[in-house]
Amino acid sequence: MADGETKFNYFCGAPQMAFSGALPDGLSTLELPLMNCAVFPYLGHVLGLGDFVHYILRDGLREAGLQMVPSDINTPEFCERYGAGFDPGTLIGNIEVIVPVL
Known part of the structure; x- marks a missing residue:
């Protein structure tokens, strides 16, 4: 890693549906x-x-009293949710940052 870079796992997900069989190579499951x-x-x-x-992780949670x-293997630091108002053409729109709190 170059100076100042952070390493993290990134998952792209969808609500769980009935699934049977093996996942393709390179894919895995994560149950929250x-x-x-x-x-x-x-x-x-x-x-x-x-x-x-x-900002949220450094100051926003504290300012909100949260x-x-x-985080651990089963609890992410945060999740991103791209809503119906997100425009993939302009990359602008409805995004939510969801943070597990005590």
Whole structure:
């Protein structure tokens, strides 16, 4: 990694549906536990999303009086949800940053 880069796992998901059989090579499953979450709406361009997430994790939760659940293999630090108002052509629109909280 270059200086200043952060390594993380990124999952793209969909609601669980009935599934049987093996997954294609390179794919895996992740089951999230039931948890309380804070939802932060973001309506800007996707290029600004990283700065928004950093703000939430660094200051936003504390300012809201919330504490993040410690992340582990079954609990992500945060999730992104792209809503119906997100435009994949302009990369602008309805995005939610969802953070598990205590």
